[in-house]
Amino acid sequence: MAHTQGTVYQATWGKRDTQLILPTNSSLSVTLSQDHLRSLTTARCITDARPDARDRLWLNGDEEEIKEGGRTARCLEEMRALRRKVESSDPSLPPLSTHPLHIASENNFPTAAGLASSASGLSALIATLARLYALDDAHGVSTSDLSRIARQGSGSACRSMFGGYVAWEQGERADGLDSVAVEVAPASHWPDLHALILVVSDKKKGTPSTAGMQRTVATSALLEHRIKHVVPARMERISRAILARDFDAFAQETMADSNQFHAVCLDTAPPIFYLNDTSRAIMQLVAELNRASGRALAAYTYDAGPNAVLYVQEKDVRTVLDVVLRYFPQTRASFPDPFGTGASPTGESQVGIEGFNEGVIPRHEEGAVARVIHTKVGDGPRTLDSDKEGLLDASGMPKSLRA
Amino acid sequence: MAHTQGTVYQATWGKRDTQLILPTNSSLSVTLSQDHLRSLTTARCITDARPDARDRLWLNGDEEEIKEGGRTARCLEEMRALRRKVESSDPSLPPLSTHPLHIASENNFPTAAGLASSASGLSALIATLARLYALDDAHGVSTSDLSRIARQGSGSACRSMFGGYVAWEQGERADGLDSVAVEVAPASHWPDLHALILVVSDKKKGTPSTAGMQRTVATSALLEHRIKHVVPARMERISRAILARDFDAFAQETMADSNQFHAVCLDTAPPIFYLNDTSRAIMQLVAELNRASGRALAAYTYDAGPNAVLYVQEKDVRTVLDVVLRYFPQTRASFPDPFGTGASPTGESQVGIEGFNEGVIPRHEEGAVARVIHTKVGDGPRTLDSDKEGLLDASGMPKSLRA
Structure with a gap:
C-alpha cells in the first residue's frame, strides 16, 4: 500500500470536535503521485497462537507504542468493527477481526516537516487494512466510508483515500458520519x-x-x-x-x-x-x-x-x-x-x-x-506485491529487523 | 517645533478616501517623547519683495519640490485659508497669509523605515505653521481642527498633534470634517x-x-x-x-x-x-x-x-x-x-x-x-527658541547651507 497527498489549499484549520476530528469547514486537496512521495504500509494478521500476541506497529523501522484510546487504536478498532460486520454477514470468511495485527509503514520523505506525512501514513494504513479485511464496494464499504475512519486518525488523511482532486465535506452531524472525502475529479481529468x-x-x-x-x-x-x-x-x-x-x-x-x-x-x-x-x-x-x-x-x-x-x-x-x-x-x-x-x-x-x-x-x-x-497529480492507494515489496516477513516481523 | 509619535496599535489600514485620507476605521496611538525621537521644523514668512519668492521646503537639509496639488501643497493651502479667516476677522493682524513660506524640517531618525517619520514630520509642519499663524484656541482654532489638516498631509499625523494617548475618530462625513484626532488621556495620566x-x-x-x-x-x-x-x-x-x-x-x-x-x-x-x-x-x-x-x-x-x-x-x-x-x-x-x-x-x-x-x-x-x-510616552508639539534651535536664518534660508 502506497500513498501520499499534497494539499491544494488550506481550509481545514480549526476543528469543531477534536476527538472525532471534525473540521470547522470543508476543504480541497490534490493527491500527488506515489512515484515520488509515498507511504508504504504492510499489515498482517497474526493467526498463530503466540501468548504475547498483540497489535504492533513499526514506523520507519522503529516500533511505536499503540496508545490505548489513541488515534491509531481508534482506527484499528473501527476497521475491526467493519470487518466483524462483514464476517457476521458471510460466515464463510476467515475471522480476521479476532487476530492481532502487525503493521509496518515507511515514508520516503521526512515526517513532521510539513509534507503531510501523517495524512499520507494514516490513509495508507486504512487502505492497507481495507485490502487485508476485504472492506470494499463488493462488501458494502465505499471509499468515503473508509475516509471517515481515516479522518479520525489524522483529519486530512480522509482526502488522501482518493487520487486526483478531492474534497473533504465538513458535514453537519455531531457524530461526524457525514464528514467524509469525495472525489471532485480523478487525476485523469486534469493529468498535466x-x-x-x-x-x-x-x-x-x-x-x-x-x-x-x-x-x-x-x-x-x-x-x-x-x-x-x-x-x-x-x-x-x-x-x-x-x-x-x-x-x-x-x-x-x-x-x-x-x-x-x-x-x-x-x-x-x-x-x-x-x-x-x-x-x-x-x-x-x-x-x-x-x-x-x-x-x-x-x-x-x-x-x-x-x-x-x-x-x-x-x-x-x-x-x-x-x-x-x-x-x-x-x-x-x-x-x-x-x-x-x-x-x-x-x-x-x-x-x-x-x-x-x-x-x-x-x-x-x-x-x-x-x-x-x-x-x-497522482492516483489513490495502490496495492503492491507483498512478497516483493512488503515490509513484514511471513512471521509478521519487519524484514528490516533481520538485516 | 518638535514632534514624534509611536503607534500603539494599527487600525488605520485601508482608506475610504485616498485624496482626503479618510480611514476605514478609527485607531489609537501613543505619542512618544521628543527627548529621543523628534521632527524639528522651522517656518518663516518671506515678507521682502523678492520677485522669485515662492513656497520652499528643505527636508533633512535637501530642498524638496512642493508638488502642485500634492499633499504638502494642500496642507499649506488649508493653513493659509485658516489664517486668512483669522486676518479678515481682525484687520490689525499682519497679512501673513499673503507671503510665501520657507520651511525646513529635520528628523533625528531614519525616514521611511517604519518609524512613523511622515506622521511626525507632517504634524510638526502643521504645529509650526499654526504657531507662526497664531491659529489657536484664542482665535477659534482647536487642536482637533489642526489635526484635520495634518490628516490630509499624512493620515496618522493627525494623532501626533496631541501628546499622550490619542484616538483618531474615523468620522462618517464624505468631506472628512469629522475625521479628527481627540485626546484619550494626556501623557501625565499614565506617565510610566x-x-x-x-x-x-x-x-x-x-x-x-x-x-x-x-x-x-x-x-x-x-x-x-x-x-x-x-x-x-x-x-x-x-x-x-x-x-x-x-x-x-x-x-x-x-x-x-x-x-x-x-x-x-x-x-x-x-x-x-x-x-x-x-x-x-x-x-x-x-x-x-x-x-x-x-x-x-x-x-x-x-x-x-x-x-x-x-x-x-x-x-x-x-x-x-x-x-x-x-x-x-x-x-x-x-x-x-x-x-x-x-x-x-x-x-x-x-x-x-x-x-x-x-x-x-x-x-x-x-x-x-x-x-x-x-x-x-511624551507630550505634544513644543515651541522652541527659534534663534537658538531654528533651522532657518533671518533671510529665511537654511542655516545648514552656510556651513
Missing part, C-alpha cells in the same frame, strides 16, 4: 498538473498542527468570518476551476486561500508562524513571475510549515523550474530532475520572460531551499 | 509607559504604505470584517485600559491588533509582508516572557515595517531590557541607555524569571537588531 515542492526546512515544526488549530479557534476574531463567509464560495469556485481545467482561476483561489490560512494563524494569540523569510521570498517570486507573464504560471500553497508547493501546468514546468533554480540553486542530488526536463540545477538559465524584474528577490545561496521535489 | 523600539532594518520599505493599503482594501476578504466587527469594540477596550492604567488589558489588545493588522496584509493579493524572521523572533520572545511571568511584562506592536515597538511599564523596564539585550545584543553606541538603567548592552545579564524557556528563540548575532531606542 505538476507540483514542485520546495523544501525550505527539514526541521521539526515549532507548533504541532493540533495545538495550533485549537489556539486559532479560541483566539482568532477572523477565523469564524473566514469559515462562514469566505471558504464556502471558494470551495465552489475552486471545484469549478478544476472541472474546467482553468489554471488561472485555480491559481488565484489556491494562493488566496493559502494566504488567508496563514493570516488567521497570525491572528492567533500568541500568533502562529509557519512561513519564514525564505517562504515569503518564494511567494514574491511567484507573484512576479505571474505578473510579468500576464497569466498564472505557478500557484503557491503552504501547509502548516515553511515548505512551498508550487502547482504548474505541464507546458510551463520548464520555465518555472528555470526561475526557481535560478533563485534557489540546487545540486544534482537535491534536484534529480525525475521528469528529465533538462533544467540546470545550479540555476544558470536566464529568465526568458520579458519585463520580469530580476531584482524582485535576491538569488539565494545553495541550501536556502534544501530540495526541490518534482512530482504531479 | 516606556517604549523600546527595536530597529530591525533601516532599509526602505518594500511596499509604500499607501499602495499597500489600497491593495488590501481591494483584495482582502477579512479586512471588512475586521473594520466592522473587531476594531470598534477594541477601540473601546483599549481606551478603557488606558483610562484604568490596566497594562495587562492594554498589552493584550495592542498585540492582538498588531497581529490582525499584519494578518490582513497577508490576506492581500499579492500578499504584503512587513514582518521578517527577526520581527517574528521578537514576538515569540515577548510571548514567552509574558507567559513565564504570568502577566504582561511587554506588549509588541509593528507598524508598516519590521521594527518592533515594545511597551513596558517603568517598573519592568530593566527586566525586559535585560531579556531583549540578551537575545539581541547591542553595542554601547546602538544602545546608549538614555535612562541609565544599567542594563548590559551586550546581553550578559541572565533572565531572572523562573520557568522562562531559554531556548524559545536563538540568541541572535549583533546587528540582527540594529539599534534599541529607549523612550517613553
